Amino acid sequence: MKFFGSIKKKVQLSSSPSFDRSESSSIIKGAGSSSSILTPPNAPGYCIRCKDLGKLHKAASVGDLERVQHHLQYKKHDLDKRDKEHRTPLHLACANGYPDVVSLLVARKCKLNIQDSENRSPLIKAVQCQQEECATILLENKAETNLMDINKNTALHYAACGRNVSLVNKLIEHKANIEAQNKDGLTPLLLAVTENNPEMVATLLKKGADVNASDKLQRTALMLAVGGKPIGIVSLLLQHDVDLSRQDIYGLTAEEYATCSGYSMLVC
Structure with a gap:
């Protein structure tokens, strides 16, 4: 014995x-302040601070389709621009669940497999945040399914935990x-x-x-x-x-x- x-x-x-669960249940303070954080309290995904984002990232993160379209009309080269956490507008739209913005970015030929500072692709973020509609759009447009993040988790690892x-x-x-x-x-x-x-x-x-x-x-x-x-x-x-x-x-x-x-x- x-x-x-x-x-x-x-x-x-x-x-x-x-497996990092903190991002899926992080408590985010200060929502509602235009100079602070764009994501609502207890939102899954990224902690997004307004001051850290450019105009396109900001619009994508809140699902403002009209502003995304307006910005891309004049600055097409910002489509795959990364913020200081290496996130593209597509990462932010996927994490926060805005399929109309995701569809627009994909239609404009954004890169689907760019990885953020933790090596997470937009598909991994969509799955991690349980945004099935966004994930489906990426899959239908041939996003890579087997990319690994810093812990070697794939999108399927995150899905299996849900x-x-x-x-x-x-x-x-x-x-x-x-x-x-x-x-x-x-x-x-x-x-x-x-x-x-x-x-x-x-x-x-x-x-x-x-x-x-x-x-x-x-x-x-x-x-x-x-x-x-x-x-x-x-x-x-x-x-x-x-x-x-x-x-x-x-x-x-x-x-x-x-x-x-x-x-x-x-x-x-």
């Missing part, structure tokens, strides 16, 4: 992915790599397991995700499930060709993970 107790502490280390199955399906239909690994070695399936999201796990498995994929500690989806909150997800995983002999870097199998967590894993 002492052995399992010490191992349990080890396997719980580094269990959370390299609840929007439709968005996941669209990304996979547009050739998103279902086995992409972030810097912790987590695939979208492994992230969905850590988020305790049975619907997303079922969707990814149906789309062909490898049930035996493992992270940098060699933990499989089943190990992560029984080591956390296994309700519903374990039975889903066991319906697929799970390799129960797999071991993590400590030599533990999924059954030993279950024992460490106080669960009994029944395998038919």
